Amino acid sequence: MISFSLTEEQQMLVDAVRRYAERDLRKSLRDADESGQLPDGLISAGWELGLIPSSIPETYGGFGEHSALTGVLFAEELAWGDLSAAINLLAPNLLVTPILEYGTDKQKQDLLPQFCDMEFVPATAAIIEARLTFDPHNLQTTAVRQNGQYILNGQKAYVPLAADAKQILVYANEDEQVQGFIVSNNTPGLTIGPREKNMGLKALPTYTL
Numbered sequence: 001m002i003s004f005s006l007t008e009e010q011q012m013l014v015d016a017v018r019r020y021a022e023r024d025l026r027k028s029l030r031d032a033d034e035s036g037q038l039p040d041g042l043i044s045a046g047w048e049l050g051l052i053p054s055s056i057p058e059t060y061g062g063f064g065e066h067s068a069l070t071g072v073l074f075a076e077e078l079a080w081g082d083l084s085a086a087i088n089l090l091a092p093n094l095l096v097t098p099i100l101e102y103g104t105d106k107q108k109q110d111l112l113p114q115f116c117d118m119e120f121v122p123a124t125a126a127i128i129e130a131r132l133t134f135d136p137h138n139l140q141t142t143a144v145r146q147n148g149q150y151i152l153n154g155q156k157a158y159v160p161l162a163a164d165a166k167q168i169l170v171y172a173n174e175d176e177q178v179q180g181f182i183v184s185n186n187t188p189g190l191t192i193g194p195r196e197k198n199m200g201l202k203a204l205p206t207y208t209l
Contacts, residue, residue: 006073014073017049021081029082032203038085046078046089047120052096060108061116066100084203091160094125095169098180107182111167122161125169125180126209130157136171136178143172143179150174150181155208162192162207170209 028039051074056062078086114121141154170183193208
């Protein structure tokens with residue numbers, strides 16, 4: 001018979017994240033939403049729980065325990081605490097997971113170790129475009145290869161942590177196919193707009209590109 005019960009390790013993780021969510025996130029969520037700022041130390045405390053480092057292979061400094069189910073359980077408990085903080089804390093996974101699944105060996109060697117340190121490292125992805133007809137399968141942002149390099153043109157919106165992220169995974173349309181491009185924050189031509197004013201998730205900093 002199939003068992004839908006959590007493993008002992010998964011239950012321990014859920015319990016640990018639930019304690020963090022209840023002790024830290026839920027206690028501060030109203031003040032964070034009203035002020036638009038997360039309390040100092042909140043993200044650092046959540047980073048110590050180790051979801052993202054745990055998904056990275058030991059070769060790159062992680063724990064080598066990548067599991068989609070465990071990730072969902074982790075995210076569910078964080079979101080129960082405060083969705084703004086949850087997205088803030090998990091935003092680096094928007095870069096880490098695609099690199100793990102589709103990145104080159106060099107990309108993995110160059111980028112993954114930084115997410116295995118004890119300090120939180122901001123990273124993010126940019127896919128949403130601010131238009132009523134937005135379709136992630138039909139992006140207006142384009143990528144054209146010229147002289148061995150890619151030229152990206154377009155605008156993105158609702159990009160979390162963009163002002164602080166060293167790398168941003170930008171999704172663009174190349175020859176009618178959606179592709180992801182790792183863009184450093186100091187890339188010539190990249191402009192990060194002022195922080196957006198959103199109706200909800202006010203403690204989550206999002207930006208236009």
